Amino acid sequence: MSISAEVRRAWIVNVVRELGSVRVADLAGRLRIPAVTVRRDIAALAAEGTLRRSHGVVSIPGDAGAETGAGREYVVGMLVPTVGSYFDEVIAGARAATAAAGVRLVLGISPYEARDDHAQAERLLESGVDGLLVAPNWLPGGRHDEYGWLDELPVPAVLVERWASPGGPGAALDAVGSDHHHGVLLALSHLASLGHRSVTLAARDDTWTSHQVRAGYTEAVRLLGFEPQPVIDMEASLPGSGRTDIETLADRIAGSVASGVRAVLVHNDHDAIQLLPLLRARGLTLPGGLALISYDDVYAALAVPALTAVAPPKRAVGDAAAELLLKRLDCDRARPARRIRLLPGLKVRGSCGGER
Known part of the structure; x- marks a missing residue:
């Protein structure tokens, strides 16, 4: 019964x-x-x-011996697809915000290739967290029906660097993320200011950000009146998914330069840095022979030459997501869901050439 x-x-x-x-x-x-x-x-x-x-x-509230005080009592769980790169700064932002509020942050990792977000979220819930910051392993555009559990969470949750599809799982949740379309427009606008009128995009096809960058490229090319170029697809270099063929990528970029396109946007820093010696071996020097901008700005400043890079506000995203969750936990559980888009910046360094 x-x-x-x-x-x-x-x-x-x-x-x-x-x-x-x-x-x-x-x-x-x-x-x-x-x-x-x-x-x-x-x-x-x-x-x-x-x-x-x-x-x-x-x-029971008010019982003698029960803990007292507001926000400091909470434990917040954070589920991310990886550590060691982009999400390190997102985590750092969330960690700083929760620490300032006297709140404990606990971390769960659901690797890109594993697709076990639900199981990892359940583990965090079983540990007794009061709320969740979640970056699901999904790509834009789909309904992601296997993520129906997002709508049944027993605690408040905020999507981090993800936007739910209208009517899809998680659509009613708060969300905070980078506006990658704006980031790509910044990059292409800077190249336009240097005299470039067409830009090649070399990008992945296996992560949320890569899809956002691709869509942002199409939009920016239209807005700036650039001549569209075929996107150079890059294989995933994530664990267990095979090695990126950087040599082939360098050949294709060299080919685009030979056809007159002397500017390239590369997603992401890891691949852009690996490209540099290969491009030099093909007679392409930065900034003289090729203007190159990388996307993410995790390692770009460490390259030789240092790479101009689009810098999503990673730390600020983590901070804002944590603040949004803490406000909902403390006093504002009935308010409408909010979607907060933070704008990337552009860090201009030595890798962009002059007029071409």
């Missing part, structure tokens, strides 16, 4: 009142109710003020 939510929640309140405080996992075991169901019931009871959650522990 199924048990109504009203009855379950009454049981939960009675047990918490009896024990004073109890871990969420222990509460689920004691009541023999699935943990995910208990978490949802606790979220509803906490939202109405009947219970309080702190570090995976549930208590």
Whole structure:
């Protein structure tokens, strides 16, 4: 026989009142109710003020001995597809914001090729987090029906560097991310100021940002009246997915230069830096023979010559996403969802040539 939510929640309140405080996992075991169901019931009871959650522990508000104080009681989970590059700065921004609020941040990693976001999110929830920052492993344009769990999360969540499709999973969630279309327009506008009237794009095809960069390129070419060039596809160099053929990429860029296109935008820094010695071996020098801008600005300043780069506001994205989540946790759970787009900047360095 199924048990109504009203009855379950009454049981939960009675047990918490009896024990004073109890871990969420222990509460689920004691009541023999699935943990995910208990978490949802606790979220509803906490939202109405009947219970309080702190570090995976549930208590009655106002009980002697219960922890006091606002935001500092929270634990926030963050799910990202990778560490060691772009998302390091996003994590750093979220970490600084949560630390300033006295909130603990815990990290989950769901690798690009694994596609196990749901399982990783469940692990974070089981640890007792009060909210989630989530960067799902999806690409733009799809409905991503396998991500229906985003709409059933028992805690508030904010999408990070992702925009949900209208009507798709996560569409009702807060979201914070970089406006990559603006970033590409900055790059091509700078090249236009140097006299270039066509630009080749060399980009991946396997990540969210790569698709945004490609779409931004099409839009910027139209807005600036550039002559469109075929996009040079780059194989993924992510773990387990094969090695990027940098040699072939260098040949194709050299071919575009031979046809008169002396400017290239490369997504991302990792591949752009590997290209430099290969381009020199083909007689192409920066900035004299070729103008090159990289996208991401993770390692671009370390190249020789230092690369002009589009710099998405990675740290600011993490900071803003954490702030948005903390505000929703503290006092603003009923407000409409917000989508915040932050504009990239352009770091001008030595890799751009003059008029061509």
